[in-house]
Every structure is written in C-alpha cells, then in structure tokens.
Amino acid sequence: MSKIDWHFVPCGTGERSSFSDAGIVTFKGDTLKYLARESIQNSLDAKGEHKNKPVKVSFKRFQLNLNELPAIDTFKEISKLCEQFDIGDIDKPSSQSNSSHLFFTKLRKYFKDGKLDILEISDENTTGLRYEKDTKSKKSNEWFRLLFEKGKSTRRENIGGTYGIGRNAPFAASDFRTIFYSTKINKDTFHFGGKTILTSFEREDDVFLPTGHFGHKLSEKEPIAPISTLDDIPLFFQRKKVGTSIFILGFDYGDEWFQELLKATIENYYVAIHSNELEVYFKDTIKEKQESLNKGSLKKSIDKYDLETKYFYNALDLPLV
DSSP, X not given: OOOEEEEEEEOTTSOOOOSOOHHHHTTOSSHHHHHHHHHHHHHHHTOTTOTTSOEEEEEXXXXXEGGGSTTHHHHHHHHHHHHHHHHSSTTSOOSSXXXXXXXXXXXXXXXXXXXXXXXXXXXESSOOOOOOSSTTOGGGOHHHHHHHOOSOOOOOXXXXXXXXXXXXXXXXTOTTSEEEEEEEEETTEEEEEEEEEOOOEEXXXXXXXXXXXXXXXXXXXXXXXXXXXXXXXXXXXXXXXXEEEEEEESOOOTTTHHHHHHHHHHHHHHHHHHTTSEEEEEEETTTTEEEEEOTTTHHHHHHHTTOTHHHXXXXXXXXXX
C-alpha cells in the first residue's frame, strides 16, 4: 500500500505559480457570505433520492491541536519550501506580495502556538461524494471533480450537483488554504482526503505545482486516491451518517462568524427553509452556543437579527391575486 501523505506534482518546464490564486481571491472580502451560499447550494444539489426530507447542513467550529492533523510534518516542510520559493529568505522578506508575506507569517505563528480553529460544514439527507478509480467515469465520480478538476462545473447525472468555481470559497476562509474532505456513501463506503493550494516550490532540483492532495499515491499517472479504510481516517474526521463534511483549517473569524453565517444563510435561503427543503444548524464548541434555522424558527431568527429579508418573507404566505 502506498504511503498516506501530502503529494505534489512536479511542473517540469511548465509555468510556476505564485501565491495569488484567482479562484480564491474571487471570494475574499465577503468570504463568510460566499461560504454560506456556495456550501449550502452544493448540499442542496446533492439531495438525490431524499426528496421528502429536508437537506440538513451544519456549521460547527471546534479547536484542535496541530499535531493531531494527519501528515502535519510534511505540510510544515512544504510550507517552508513554498515560503522560500515565493518570498525568498524567510528572515529577509523581499518585494513579493504583502499578502503572501502575511500568509506565511501567520502560518508560522500557528505552527508555534500548536492549535488551530476548524470549521466543519457537514450535510445529511444527501448522497455523499462517489469515487471511482477510473477518472473517465466522471458521471459517478464527484470526488474527482471536486478535488481535481479546475474551472469546470459539471452537473451530476440524475441527482444534480455542481462543483464550479464555488468550490474555492472554503479555501478563501482558511488561513492554511487547506481543506479536508470526508464522505460516507453507504454503510461500508467511506472516503477521506485533502487539498491545499499554496505556491510553487523547489525540492531536490524539481519545481512543484502549488496544489497538493492528501491521500494514497497509487502511481505517477493517476490522481491521488482517497483513504477508504475507516481505521485510517482520524476519528474526528469520520462521518457517522451518509453525506459529506468539509473541514476548513485555520478558520480565524473571531466570534462574529456565528452571526454572519447565520444571517447570510437566511438572506440566501429563506425560501428553501420556509418550504421545509432545508434546515441549517450552527454550533460553536469554543463559545458553547448553538442555534438552528428551520421552518418553525425562521421568522423568530429574522426578527431577532432585524433583517430586510423580513419584508420578502412576510410576502411568502400572501395569497396570489
């Protein structure tokens, strides 16, 4: 069995990439608004055969010791090489972009502190992400499309679901620009892996592409395969029910994230919630608070946060003239 680790591809004589990534920059600014909109939409698109049940989406913040992350030593090594390649001498920041300097400086602080906040976005009453080793089987290979295809949105056969540029929204919310994915398809089928978007870097006379994947390297010609043995998946990344979870590493939005995500959810999905097609749950294990949005609680939440949505919401039940 191949080693479970972070894997990167040499770019050879191809184009090197710096820190700036258009797909991530797109979602900077109103990151939490985009995060709520894009992640919930992906879950709604994956509803599949659960037509009579509302899709359930949960946002949960928790804290983890850095050394509990899989292959963290490899990640530290690669990030240092990326910083050297992108900025130059670590002790002498060059004229490279200020954003990359701030990113790597903050990353080194995480490594020193040894802890990080993680936001888990999980769903239920959905299909999960199917995986096929044969990457030509794209109609039944949502795992491959989500983690490996770039700039392409492909609808799932029969069950809907797209993974276009919106897949980059979680990376914009991550201080590590790193996401772990965990999915359960049925009682016995699990997949777990990760993706990071850093910069090009040099190692052993090779220059590598900035995007790395966590999992099994089966061969030089095949994409990195997910971990599909439950015992090899860290306990806090394991799913108990069918569906998908993404884990955003280094989710540093203070305590306002809770309210901002909740408000963005209402503003974008009050119709789906009112129609009992969607339920959304928010839990902060650090501050020990939680709140939920469903058909019964929606009006109370709209009034609580005094959202302009109330004018549209109140019109939902008006008789058509």
